[in-house]
Amino acid sequence: xTLPDYRTQSPEVAARxxxxxxxxxxxxxxxxxxxxxxxxxxNRISLDVRRREFxxxxxxxxxGKSTLIRILAGLETPTSGEILLDGVPVSGPGPDRGMVxxxxxxxxxxxxxxxxxxxxxxxxxxxxxxxxxxxEWISMVGLSKFENSYPHELSGGMKxxxxxxxxxxxxxxxxLMDEPFGALDAQTRAQMQAYLLDIWKNVDxxxxxxxxxxxxxxxxxxxxxxxxxxxxxxxxIIENPVPRPRTREQFVSPEFLATYNRISELIHPRSSTPVxxxxxxxxxxxxxxxx
Amino acid sequence: MKSSRWLVPFAKVSSRSGAIFGIASFVIxxxxxxxxxxxxxxxxxxxxxxxxxGVPYFKTGALVEKTVFAAENQKMQAxxxxxxxxxxxxxxxxxxxxEVALSLYKGFTTPPRRKGDPWLHxxxxxxxxxxxxxFLWSSLIGVPLGILCGVFDxxxxxxxxxxxxxxxxxxxxxxxxxxxxxxxxxxxxxxIIFIGTFFxxxxxxxxxxxxxxxxxxxxxxxxGARRPQLLFRVVLPxxxxxxxxxxxxxxxxxxxxxxxxxxxxxxxxxxxxxNQQAKYRIYDNVFAAIIxxxxxxxxxxxxxxxxxxxxxxxxxxxxxGLLSRLFKPRQLA
Numbered sequence: 001x002t003l004p005d006y007r008t009q010s011p012e013v014a015a016r017x018x019x020x021x022x023x024x025x026x027x028x029x030x031x032x033x034x035x036x037x038x039x040x041x042x043n044r045i046s047l048d049v050r051r052r053e054f055x056x057x058x059x060x061x062x063x064g065k066s067t068l069i070r071i072l073a074g075l076e077t078p079t080s081g082e083i084l085l086d087g088v089p090v091s092g093p094g095p096d097r098g099m100v101x102x103x104x105x106x107x108x109x110x111x112x113x114x115x116x117x118x119x120x121x122x123x124x125x126x127x128x129x130x131x132x133x134x135x136e137w138i139s140m141v142g143l144s145k146f147e148n149s150y151p152h153e154l155s156g157g158m159k160x161x162x163x164x165x166x167x168x169x170x171x172x173x174x175x176l177m178d179e180p181f182g183a184l185d186a187q188t189r190a191q192m193q194a195y196l197l198d199i200w201k202n203v204d205x206x207x208x209x210x211x212x213x214x215x216x217x218x219x220x221x222x223x224x225x226x227x228x229x230x231x232x233x234x235x236x237i238i239e240n241p242v243p244r245p246r247t248r249e250q251f252v253s254p255e256f257l258a259t260y261n262r263i264s265e266l267i268h269p270r271s272s273t274p275v276x277x278x279x280x281x282x283x284x285x286x287x288x289x290x291x
Numbered sequence: 292m293k294s295s296r297w298l299v300p301f302a303k304v305s306s307r308s309g310a311i312f313g314i315a316s317f318v319i320x321x322x323x324x325x326x327x328x329x330x331x332x333x334x335x336x337x338x339x340x341x342x343x344x345g346v347p348y349f350k351t352g353a354l355v356e357k358t359v360f361a362a363e364n365q366k367m368q369a370x371x372x373x374x375x376x377x378x379x380x381x382x383x384x385x386x387x388x389x390e391v392a393l394s395l396y397k398g399f400t401t402p403p404r405r406k407g408d409p410w411l412h413x414x415x416x417x418x419x420x421x422x423x424x425x426f427l428w429s430s431l432i433g434v435p436l437g438i439l440c441g442v443f444d445x446x447x448x449x450x451x452x453x454x455x456x457x458x459x460x461x462x463x464x465x466x467x468x469x470x471x472x473x474x475x476x477x478x479x480x481x482x483i484i485f486i487g488t489f490f491x492x493x494x495x496x497x498x499x500x501x502x503x504x505x506x507x508x509x510x511x512x513x514x515g516a517r518r519p520q521l522l523f524r525v526v527l528p529x530x531x532x533x534x535x536x537x538x539x540x541x542x543x544x545x546x547x548x549x550x551x552x553x554x555x556x557x558x559x560x561x562x563x564x565x566n567q568q569a570k571y572r573i574y575d576n577v578f579a580a581i582i583x584x585x586x587x588x589x590x591x592x593x594x595x596x597x598x599x600x601x602x603x604x605x606x607x608x609x610x611x612g613l614l615s616r617l618f619k620p621r622q623l624a
Binding site for chain 2: 073074075093094095097098099101103105107108109110118119122123150151152166167170176
């Protein structure tokens with residue numbers, strides 16, 4: 001099968017990107033560089049995220065994805081460069097940039113409801129207001145039955161749903177997600193991806209999503225920022241040609257595969273990785289029944 | 292075979308076997324004690340004289356070495372005098388279980404031998420007060436300081452080296468100094484408990500605080516928590532369970548300094564009681580007092596463990612406790 005070029009967009013997709021380009025920029029990153037001694041995990045990274053855009057940042061492990069999102073969240077400081085949120089430079093963590101971590105970071109001593117209320121209470125809302133707001137967010141992620149449960153009583157997927165509700169309850173300008181489904185099993189992960197698209201459709205939120213899973217990136221995103229290693233830089237920002245609404249059937253559509261192949265090439269350039277065969281020799285007698 | 296699975300490394304025994312083993316861990320030493328006490332040929336190195344016979348220096352009820360007893364009886368036999376009779380016995384410092392059990396009971400019912408001496412329960416109560424005040428003072432300063440050291444590196448760098456240095460000094464070494472400064476009564480004793488507990492406490496609590504999962508702090512920051520809120524809404528609840536368990540261990544630590552502390556200045560409390568009884572050679576009471584300390588310590592710890600489950604219903608191991616249900620009614624879904 002010959003695949004189309006990943007840059008070919010159907011009229012609907014092209015129109016959607018045209019609309020996105022007209023929206024205001026929520027987060028602008030300019031020449032962000034981070035050095036640890038002689039190591040430069042991030043070298044002059046620039047990107048913008050527009051309102052209600054879903055941007056996936058993809059890269060091989062060790063390319064500085066996590067460092068990037070931690071800097072964007074204000075948990076680490078960049079060596080140089082700046083981050084503008086709605087045109088205003090930000091430093092340090094704040095509730096305007098919500099974050100969902102890869103590990104489970106629900107407060108174990110608080111119930112689901114109290115966890116979701118945490119940010120609302122920090123912002124000075126009354127107990128009563130934050131409680132009713134928290135309930136709405138909990139029901140949005142379908143966990144109303146568990147609002148009085150403690151985190152240890154929940155499954156991994158449920159915990160991440162609470163974490164999403166907790167981050168969204170603060171109404172952040174942008175939701176930063178650091179491989180949030182990385183610790184989940186394949187089936188739960190697929191379900192969570194679908195949930196996330198649903199949530200994103202119903203909530204006015206811009207998402208910057210870090211992942212190393214190519215399928216996940218193509219399935220979720222509007223744009224995919226591929227980080228290259230050695231030297232670390234933005235390899236390419238790809239406009240995802242797969243039309244919305246997304247379904248899992250699209251995983252085998254020509255646009256999907258073309259995009260997938262392109263990302264794959266960027267992350268593992270063919271020339272630099274000759275397939276290295278392990279020097280396997282027969283150490284045991286092998287029967288003929290194994291192919 | 293089921294029993295072969297007990298010796299699989301790191302494998303857990305079933306909760307039923309666990310309970311049985313738990314009881315056995317008490318029963319086995321008591322059983323050994325019973326055997327040594329009640330089965331004559333196991334140890335019994337002495338003879339309890341019943342009839343002195345012709346031996347001039349034997350008295351009824353005296354304890355004599357078996358060899359001496361035999362030698363004297365041989366002499367008597369040679370001289371044609373009446374023989375001494377007796378039964379094998381253990382030394383006076385090893386009373387039988389029933390004797391200790393009896394004096395445990397009698398300790399609370401019979402008045403002290405000498406007028407003015409404290410009753411067993413008075414001695415114990417005095418000791419408990421010493422522990423309480425020593426531990427309270429230590430915790431009042433040590434817990435906040437430990438948490439500060441754990442949270443702020445500057446506090447840690449400023450205090451931990453000297454605390455680390457001081458904790459190697461044995462608390463009793465400060466005894467003479469404590470008496471000189473604080474007099475001979477309870478104050479120096481409380482001071483020794485304080486010194487013995489405090490320095491360990493600061494380090495242990497600081498370490499526990501440092502072990503808090505930093506991603507919880509980061510999550511709170513991205514949710515808009517500011518510094519004081521981080522400390523009171525995240526760090527304190529986050530370390531509370533481990534802190535509580537540390538305090539249980541440290542309380543045990545405080546108890547180990549009790550006897551030494553009570554030797555300082557005017558001997559008092561359970562130490563005075565034990566020493567008096569040992570002087571009178573009433574070793575049943577000595578055992579009773581020592582066992583009582585164990586019982587009190589063990590019971591306190593069990594109660595605290597139970598309370599821990601009540602206070603911290605979010606722990607994986609605990610079910611929602613009675614107290615938390617009373618104070619925070621949970622709607623069940």
